[in-house]
Amino acid sequence: MPDYQSSPRVLLVEDSASNALVYRSYLEADYSVVTAGTGSEALEKLASQRFDLVLTDVRLPDMTGLDILDEIQRTEDPLPVVVMTAHGSVDVVVDSMQRGASDFLSKPFEKARLLVTLENILKKEQLKEIVTEYEKSFQRDAFHEMVGASLPMQNVYRIIESASKSNATVFITGESGTGKELCASALHAESLRRDKPFIALNCAAIPKDLLESEIFGHVKGAFTGATGSREGAAARASGGTLFLDEIGEMPMDLQSKLLRFIQSGTFQPVGANREVKVDVRFICATNRDPLEEVRAGRFREDLYYRLHVIPLEMPPLRQRGNDSLLIGERMLKQCTVEENKRFRGFSEEVKRILLDYSWPGNVRELGNVIRNIVVLNDGELVRPDMLPDSVRSGGRAVAKSSHAYAMERTPSQIDRQPLNGAVAPQPPEANGDIRPLWVEEKEIIERAIDRCGGNVPRAAAFLEISASTIYRKKQQWEAV
Numbered sequence: 001m002p003d004y005q006s007s008p009r010v011l012l013v014e015d016s017a018s019n020a021l022v023y024r025s026y027l028e029a030d031y032s033v034v035t036a037g038t039g040s041e042a043l044e045k046l047a048s049q050r051f052d053l054v055l056t057d058v059r060l061p062d063m064t065g066l067d068i069l070d071e072i073q074r075t076e077d078p079l080p081v082v083v084m085t086a087h088g089s090v091d092v093v094v095d096s097m098q099r100g101a102s103d104f105l106s107k108p109f110e111k112a113r114l115l116v117t118l119e120n121i122l123k124k125e126q127l128k129e130i131v132t133e134y135e136k137s138f139q140r141d142a143f144h145e146m147v148g149a150s151l152p153m154q155n156v157y158r159i160i161e162s163a164s165k166s167n168a169t170v171f172i173t174g175e176s177g178t179g180k181e182l183c184a185s186a187l188h189a190e191s192l193r194r195d196k197p198f199i200a201l202n203c204a205a206i207p208k209d210l211l212e213s214e215i216f217g218h219v220k221g222a223f224t225g226a227t228g229s230r231e232g233a234a235a236r237a238s239g240g241t242l243f244l245d246e247i248g249e250m251p252m253d254l255q256s257k258l259l260r261f262i263q264s265g266t267f268q269p270v271g272a273n274r275e276v277k278v279d280v281r282f283i284c285a286t287n288r289d290p291l292e293e294v295r296a297g298r299f300r301e302d303l304y305y306r307l308h309v310i311p312l313e314m315p316p317l318r319q320r321g322n323d324s325l326l327i328g329e330r331m332l333k334q335c336t337v338e339e340n341k342r343f344r345g346f347s348e349e350v351k352r353i354l355l356d357y358s359w360p361g362n363v364r365e366l367g368n369v370i371r372n373i374v375v376l377n378d379g380e381l382v383r384p385d386m387l388p389d390s391v392r393s394g395g396r397a398v399a400k401s402s403h404a405y406a407m408e409r410t411p412s413q414i415d416r417q418p419l420n421g422a423v424a425p426q427p428p429e430a431n432g433d434i435r436p437l438w439v440e441e442k443e444i445i446e447r448a449i450d451r452c453g454g455n456v457p458r459a460a461a462f463l464e465i466s467a468s469t470i471y472r473k474k475q476q477w478e479a480v
């Protein structure tokens with residue numbers, strides 16, 4: 001933790017002696033200032049003395065201030081760096097911020113501006129240290145299958161523990177890929193129902209006209225193709241927990257039936273004339289704003305208030321501090337074993353990139369990126385060139401492929417298809433050049449597998465989808 005009981009130590013890197021004198025005079029009352037006139041002198045001092053902050057000019061006789069910044073960023077615990085740029089050099093400012101500078105100062109600047117800049121940065125550093133120390137004191141870097149030691153995740157663990165013993169409905173919100181399903185499963189595992197079934201149903205993965213039968217089951221002859229009766233998720237969850245994922249996708253008429261079920265504990269399988277009573281605990285999740293859905297008339301208000309008893313919000317990965325690294329390390333270890341590779345960790349630069357990236361697809365995206373790295377590379381350390389462009393450039397490039405990593409779903413979401421196989425694709429009908437999408441897709445996937453010598457995970461990595469997606473699609477093609 002920075003010790004600011006004595007004056008914070010600043011390394012001032014400036015080759016113009018007169019400028020150095022002026023800046024030193026600005027700082028001297030509050031800081032202990034050491035000056036360096038060249039880049040190599042600065043690096044020597046950084047190696048032999050302790051500093052709290054570096055203030056560097058861009059143009060130096062032997063290197064640039066950005067080279068010094070890069071050197072500092074490669075260390076395990078990088079110092080904050082403020083870059084002094086010539087007035088109007090926007091490119092340098094952008095470049096230095098992208099490389100990890102804490103702030104910049106456009107020359108000429110006044111004493112007050114310099115002091116405020118440094119004070120803000122050091123305050124932020126102190127806060128960061130306090131949070132890290134505080135997080136360490138929790139000693140909880142994982143909870144059930146969820147990995148994470150950050151403060152927002154401690155809060156999630158605490159709510160799960162308090163809510164798990166009750167039968168009250170938990171309403172989980174959060175962006176896609178934040179771990180809502182893992183959270184629901186942890187709630188079940190902590191509850192007194194843990195020895196009974198946990199049934200998860202993804203309302204978005206099931207065609208709307210089949211959803212009712214998936215939830216409530218059906219009797220023989222209830223609709224065309226219902227050749228036998230079948231239990232739905234509600235009956236299978238009896239005594240346990242029913243997790244309705246993507247509840248916002250449920251059609252309005254089914255929402256009223258669900259409401260009745262929640263109120264009475266009874267439901268009618270499709271085509272049946274008798275009621276079935278079960279004891280289930282409900283957990284539901286959505287990645288939409290539920291109140292907005294209510295306002296837009298897409299979600300019943302009475303159902304919302306029935307379900308919204310204990311709200312639990314899964315924080316986006318970008319708000320979880322060091323968790324992206326913690327989760328990434330865990331995933332790297334796991335994938336390395338699964339793929340029979342040698343990886344032992346991330347290089348310092350990769351660590352920084354993983355921490356800085358905004359992870360629009362959250363933990364799912366992180367998992368896809370790690371799998372991709374491990375499948376396509378080998379070595380002991382993950383280096384920056386092994387990262388997908390979108391992540392390496394901090395999400396500023398290759399939006400399309402970033403989207404692919406972000407949105408590709410893992411087996412737990414995609415495998416929950418209706419069990420009766422009713423969604424298997426139908427054979428194509430000739431129509432000039434236009435062919436059904438799935439036929440085109442089949443050809444692309446088969447070609448990729450072929451070119452990877454039959455190695456499905458490798459083909460999946462090139463296609464930027466998960467291997468399980470390929471296996472699921474193959475099953476569907478075989479059902480045709």
Ligand SMILES: Nc1ncnc2c1ncn2[C@@H]1O[C@H](COP(=O)(O)OP(=O)(O)OP(=O)(O)O)[C@@H](O)[C@H]1O
Pocket residue numbers: 145146147148174175176177178179180181182183245286287327363364367410412413
């Ligand atoms: N904290 C975590 N630690 C480790 N793995 C996690 C964590 N959170 C999520 N994951 C993994 O990330 C992937 C996505 O998680 P999950 O399916 O629970 O997200 P979700 O919020 O339900 O997504 P969606 O809204 O798209 O349904 C899964 O593979 C899950 O195992």
